[in-house]
Amino acid sequence: MVTAFNLLFSAAAVRRLLGLKSSAQVEIREFFKVIWVWVKGKRPTFISKRVFLNHFVDFRKASSKGMKVTERLDMANHYTVRNLRKDTFYVVEVRREGVFCTCDDLNNQLEFFGRGCCKHGYAVLAQLGFSSLRDYIQAKTIIPFPNVAERPALYAA
Structure with a gap:
């Protein structure tokens, strides 16, 4: 437990x-x-x-390296984060007050501490150009994903 x-x-x-x-x-x-x-x-x-x-x-940030982040075209400010090593994926939503994921780690952090960020959230933040959750929250804005032309590597097989 x-x-x-x-x-x-x-x-x-x-x-x-x-x-x-x-x-x-x-x-x-x-x-x-x-x-x-x-x-x-x-x-x-x-x-x-x-x-x-x-x-x-630091462990969660390190664990986020190598994850594949793709923008969800069906929902604004949502991303799919795929862990290629484990062949799992989670959906992350970006809001002004933070990033919210469907994983158990973030749900536990929210339950016990009222805030937090999982490795999937850190993967999205890194893709958006932020090194920490604090930096993102202090920016006080939702940063849109770069244009498709600027992100061809994300869609490569």
Whole structure:
């Protein structure tokens, strides 16, 4: 079951942050501004919650690389984002207040934090020329997709 705690402070995130194998046994506990981390066979350590938060965003941005973004011609400000590696796709809507996706990750972020951006949203933002959700929201406008003539690579097979 996904909770606000394990969405941000997961054993998988600890493994990525510490460069551990996916099979490494990890235990985590929350303290005021840090997470206590114990890895089997190693001494316990603390990781700042800020480090986890930055990793949460950076991991999703990195995961968005290589996704194929196409404009939905049937709906304004909607894009289909296809993960070619997993052969999955999601629909992302761009609004002034952010990007909204049909994936579970964004739905969990909205439920627990009231805001957020998934890897599919970051793929659309990158296509529109933004490096972060904050930059997009501060622009206070919906940026239209470039003209078809400017995006031939998106429609190449």
